[in-house]
Amino acid sequence: RKISNFEYLMHLNTIAGRSTNDITQYPVFPWVLTDYTSQELDLKNPAVYRDLSKPIGALNEKRLQYFEERYNHFIDPDGVIPQFHYGTHYSSAGVVLFYLIRLEPFSTGAVDLQGGHFDHTDRMFHSMASTWHNVFTHSADVKELIPEMFYLPEMFQNHNNFDFGVSQMGKVMNHCELPPWANNDPHTFVRLHRDALESEYVSEHLHEWIDLIFGYKQRGPEAEKANNLFYYLTYEDAVDVSKITDPVERMSIESQIESFGQCPSQLFTTPHPSRKPRSSSRVPSLSQIPRTFNSEEVSIGLVLQQCFRTQYGVCHVRLTSNCSIMTLHTVNASVVCLTHKWLATVTPQTNGNSWESVTTAPEEADPISADLESSFATSSWPPPSELVGRHCYRSGTMEQSDPTIVNRLIDSTSLGTSVIVGGFSNSEVLWWSPRTCQPISHPWNTKVTAVASDGHGRMYGCGTSSGAISVWEFEQSVPCLKFVLFGHETEVSALRIYSTFHICISGSTDGTVIIHNLFSRSPIHRITMPTRGTVSHVALVDDGTLMAVAIGKELFLFSVNGRFVTSRQFDAEITAVLIRTLTGFLLLATASTVLLLSLPSLDILCQFTSEHGSITSLSGDNEIVCCGHSDGVVSLLGVSHPNILD
Secondary structure, three states, X not given: OOOOHHHHHHHHHHHOOOOOOOHHHOOOEOOOEOOOOOOOXXXXXXXXXXXXXXXXHHOOHHHHHHHHHHHHHOOOOOOOOOOOOEOOOOOOHHHHHHXXXXXXXXXXXXXXXXXXXXXXXXXXXXXXXXXXXXXXHOOOOOOOEOHHHHOOHHHHOOOOOOOOOEOOOOOEOOOOEOOHHHOOOHHHHHHHHHHHHOOHHHHXXXXXXXXXXXXXXXXXXXXXXXXXXXXXXXXXXXXXXHHOOOHHHHHHHHHHHHHHOOOOOOOOOOOXXXXXOHHHOOOOOHHHOOOOOOOOOOOOEEEEEEEEEOOOOOOEEEEEEEOOEEEEEEEOOOOEEEEEEEEEEEEOOOOEEEEEEOOOOOOOOEOOOOOOOOOOOOOOOOOOOEEEEEEEOOOOXXXXXXXXXXXHOEEEOOOOOXXXXXXXXXXXXXXXXXXXEEEXXXXXXXXXXXXXXXXXXXXXXXXXXXXXXXXXXXXXXXXXXXXXXXXXXXOEEEEEEEOOOOEEEEEEOOOEEEEEEOOOOEEEEEEEOOOOOOEEEEXXXXXXXXXXXXXXXXXXXXXXXXXXXXXXXXXXXXXEEEEEOOOOEEEEEOOOEEEEEEOOOOOEEEEEEOOOOOEEEEEEOOOEEEEEEOOOEEEEEEEEOOOOOO
């Protein structure tokens, strides 16, 4: 799958005119869970999920009877107001301020809404379980959720120390009470809540909710059948305000539209198709990979599936899966770029996946025969690849020989279509793609100490020994210097660019981490690490909620807003970090070990010890992890985790 449920819902909201810049038309997201009281949350149990085929008001049959009775008996004497089921709305300015009351500027907005003070404590957002209970039972509460529920842990914590008062039961309101299965940890809640949104159950039924909010059941006869009709002023184009001549009446209607809530623009007039199940994907999943566990029943593990040796020590690896082709790119300290590919085909007789090598060489590359040793393989998956092409370019010499340091000077796009390399003695930066290989002249005569790609090939960054970071964009395959980021006082030692979130994260040798805004080009958070030393790795989770920082043998976890979450010390120096948050784990490598850690606790779930050279780089997805070794060996590991198995 190339897009998550979260991303798709954000796209629909944007197209339907919803924006986080307007609290009266804020993006709307569904309640997906009904269990906020259990000690454990089983996302494989359909009973924990909300029925997405019904609007919030129709989930409770007893309450629905009240709505239907009011609908059937409602008659407007003037014939202006049509029948409706719900007198309140699922999305309004009040709903947004209710959920985000602990964060500015929404806190101030909530105070202004209540005439200069916070609302009564019992009516504010103090508990997830209580909020769900009200939404499920009260006739005046049919609100849905907002996107922050799936990525912003800070919304549940009162870091601003607001005085929200005391409830009727004498309880002081502070942080939001979270379900027992979240251990009262907002990071755990957000991760599991996001996992629920991306679950197979929600994926199979999300189209039904889309029909209600954005689709053919939003209005008209189908909406009536689905018990999904709201007050007429909440619908787009329900009234032409420009034709109202009475200024008092016009102001009243505009105020009601602005405050009461608005339905998104209707995007679909026919049923939305359901999402294809994961099993229909042509890309092999872990379930098709032969297992080599020692025990018969293992729920968590790292399994060596394949090893092969290249001709050069590996400093950087990038494993990608595009359609039915799996591609592996490796780069060494001599800037030799090797490409290996496998083709996944579906066999009609077995209706399963098999692998065969594919040898289509990139343009302007000299294909060479592979000198691979497959004797290390512990299973037959996949068969040894054939080398597609070798690309070698030397721009001066790289001043570093330590593979773990060289790894910071090499980065590639998420699909491996281009590679950027720095660290040459002449301060040049090399940009390589299958069609071209050109040096970039850096604007200063300073050593490039770290490089980063945004993953899409549109933006690159170069950290320098002076502490400055130059940011480049390619226009018609020509590198153009766009701007320079400042803030570090010593050499930049780690760098990552995330254009999706419009941020750049960098670390330096004095133990400082800075998060820059790529729009304003200014630092928004500066973190002085508790442990002084060189920041070797920085990484942001896929949904942008957590940030990992490595210094020596210690790994720190922060929120993206710079708040400390936890840390852990390991037995050896950290050489690589790979995060996959939708499945709740982090992969970390030391010289000889790959560790699978849980997020956000950093508990060690399992580990794999390699018999080959030092591990210098990690790449992969939720099911397959590739390890590059200093002696030229490339290891492919299968990741077995209960949250990611189909």
